Amino acid sequence: MYRRKLCVAAISDVHLGTYGCHARELHKYLKSIDPEMLILNGDIIDMWEFRKRYFPTDHIKVIQQIFRMAARGTKVYYITGNHDDVLRRFSHLKLGPIQLKDKMVLQINGQKTWIFHGDVFDMSIHVTPLLARVGSRGYDWLIRINRLTNQILERLNRPKVSLAGKIKHSVKRAVKFVQDFEQMAIDAAIEKGYDFVLCGHIHRPAIRTVSNARGTVTYLNAGDWVENLSALEHNGQKWELRHFDPTDFTYRKGRLGVEDATDDEELPIGSDVEAIEELAMVHALMTFPQRDTEKSPSSNGTLRRG
Secondary structure (H helix, E strand, O other), rough: OEEEEEEEEEEEOOOEEEOOOOOHHHHHHHHHHEEEEEEEEEOOOOOOEEEOOEHHHHHHHHHHHHHHHHOOOOOEEEOOOOOHHHHHHHHEEEEEEEEOEEEEEEEEEEEEEEEEEEEOHHHHHHOOOHHHHHHHHHHHHHHHHHHHHHHHHHHOOOOOOHHHHHHHHHHHHHHHHHEEEEHHHHHHHHHHOEEEEEEEOOOOOOEEEEOOOEEEEEEEEOOOOOOOOOOEEEEOOEEEEEOOOOOOOOOOOOOOEEEEEEEOOOOOOOOOOEEEEOHHHHHHHHHHHOOEEEEEOOOOOOOOOO
């Protein structure tokens, strides 16, 4: 099967283990790409709603595919979210090419992307965690009703609807929550001097550039695999938002090398920085003969891939 080559692919809010997760579509998407780096930006496995009686084969296939990608040389970063916050006690755990983190900075062609799930800006989780869990259970039921509704509409040749989306866009408090979340992420990123800020959490895919008196930043949100079936991709030149479409897998060229940032570079979220430099195709083939080998600690730590 042909796979589109990418520098980076980022997904979030998959919610494996819930009825609303579109695991079959995500599995197809993951099989269609060959990224140098895969970022799982939180809420991948929904441990709030996890039940032994519901974890179907399609959900297991997604996990298996991620491990296959890692075995082929893709560097996988699992950023913890609120629905998988139990994993935060194991932050910085590394299992081969798979690393667990709470947040990270990605440097691409000299531009820094600040990556975290985003629940840090959701006050409802920190102030009323029980209410947040009750709301999550209600959302799961709404998605189940929505999927049943769409199955009926599909048989009637009627367009599908998003009940959760309609509620989010019509209820003023929900709209304000999304706007406040995005603004807090934007303000924080500008304050820290980042070029991009990449989040998840609110199930609203987006790419938009915002400026204020202190600077400019591009806000990125990978969306989710419950309602929007979306992902963010970097092709070596820019970030792009992609919605799942089984007929729309276009070829994109992209090569990259990964380097560690200097130890003395101060970052508000730690020193875990990956630097990616754009390389010409011929130079990449000549310079990076191996798919995934790292230099010794005494060198600049470039990840090589051919």
